[in-house]
Amino acid sequence: MTTRLLKLIHWLNRIARPIAAVLGVGLLILIAVLDAVTGPTLALSILYLGPIALIAWRLERNAAISMAIFAGIVHALLNPHSIRSDSSTLIAIWNVMILCAIFAVFAVIIYELNRLLEKERDLARTDFLTGTRNRMAFLKEVDQEILRAVRHGQPISLVYVDLDNFKAINDRLGHREGDRLLLAVGQTLMQTIRGIDTVSRLGGDEFVILLPNADSDAAATVAPRIRQALLARMKQDLWPVTFSIGVLTCPIPPGSAEQLIHRADELMYRAKLQGKDRLVFSVQSA
Numbered sequence: 001m002t003t004r005l006l007k008l009i010h011w012l013n014r015i016a017r018p019i020a021a022v023l024g025v026g027l028l029i030l031i032a033v034l035d036a037v038t039g040p041t042l043a044l045s046i047l048y049l050g051p052i053a054l055i056a057w058r059l060e061r062n063a064a065i066s067m068a069i070f071a072g073i074v075h076a077l078l079n080p081h082s083i084r085s086d087s088s089t090l091i092a093i094w095n096v097m098i099l100c101a102i103f104a105v106f107a108v109i110i111y112e113l114n115r116l117l118e119k120e121r122d123l124a125r126t127d128f129l130t131g132t133r134n135r136m137a138f139l140k141e142v143d144q145e146i147l148r149a150v151r152h153g154q155p156i157s158l159v160y161v162d163l164d165n166f167k168a169i170n171d172r173l174g175h176r177e178g179d180r181l182l183l184a185v186g187q188t189l190m191q192t193i194r195g196i197d198t199v200s201r202l203g204g205d206e207f208v209i210l211l212p213n214a215d216s217d218a219a220a221t222v223a224p225r226i227r228q229a230l231l232a233r234m235k236q237d238l239w240p241v242t243f244s245i246g247v248l249t250c251p252i253p254p255g256s257a258e259q260l261i262h263r264a265d266e267l268m269y270r271a272k273l274q275g276k277d278r279l280v281f282s283v284q285s286a
């Protein structure tokens with residue numbers, strides 16, 4: 001049961017919003033036709049919850065409420081016996097409003113439930129200190145990006161950033177200041193990259209940036225820009241920290257995220273050995 005529910009949620013999350021809207025309206029029309037054909041003999045009001053839930057899951061709150069009200073009115077019009085009051089039109093209107101309100105509350109509950117789950121998913125993907133992707137989520141994304149790059153014959157670049165002499169900040173200014181510095185690095189990286197790039201703190205003072213569809217020329221433009229932005233941010237707070245950066249470009253990506261990261265890590269290490277505070281580039285095929 002739980003697996004089926006998870007599969008349904010997974011499917012719902014994957015369908016595009018316009019398709020969800022068309023599916024929702026189409027389903028509502030289908031149910032309305034069924035409702036009209038069966039007449040008062042068969043109670044079908046519960047079926048209307050399907051399209052309402054679909055719209056509430058994938059679209060905005062207002063669209064969900066509108067859909068709920070629309071479904072309530074359609075159901076009431078097709079089943080006048082269920083709302084008509086011989087004594088007063090006002091009571092009939094009240095009955096329709098109650099049905100619409102029940103549908104609308106259901107829509108809002110489904111909408112909020114999805115938002116809550118989305119927040120939980122985001123938290124599970126995020127590094128608690130810097131707001132960048134955590135290691136697990138990053139590995140998963142890189143694996144997917146590798147598959148995509150191989151399928152489309154596109155290059156992939158990875159920038160591996162390690163802070164120089166960060167330990168001294170912790171030792172001299174305290175762990176809290178060290179945390180503040182790491183947060184500043186994460187935020188600077190996120191502000192510097194393109195929308196399709198991904199930043200992650202792999203752990204400690206090590207960050208990586210995935211540059212999808214970036215060849216060596218693109219990497220040679222982006223990586224120095226990243227370094228300059230980081231150095232400028234350090235200068236702002238007078239933090240005596242520099243950056244050793246490995247920049248790997250793979251015209252044909254290796255088989256896994258771990259391999260890609262390991263190679264970029266080696267380049268970063270080379271930058272450390274060469275005296276820190278520098279970029280080391282390499283182009284490698286799978």
Ligand SMILES: Nc1nc2c(ncn2[C@@H]2O[C@H](COP(=O)(O)OP(=O)(O)OP(=O)(O)O)[C@@H](O)[C@H]2O)c(=O)[nH]1
Nearest residue numbers: 162163164165166167168170175178179203204205
């Ligand atoms: N404030 C803070 N410090 C951390 C965190 N995670 C790891 N560290 C510290 O980061 C430091 C990383 O150690 P090193 O890689 O030797 O630091 P480094 O001084 O930059 O050394 P080089 O890379 O050789 O320049 C250690 O002192 C860790 O305690 C964290 O979340 N917050």
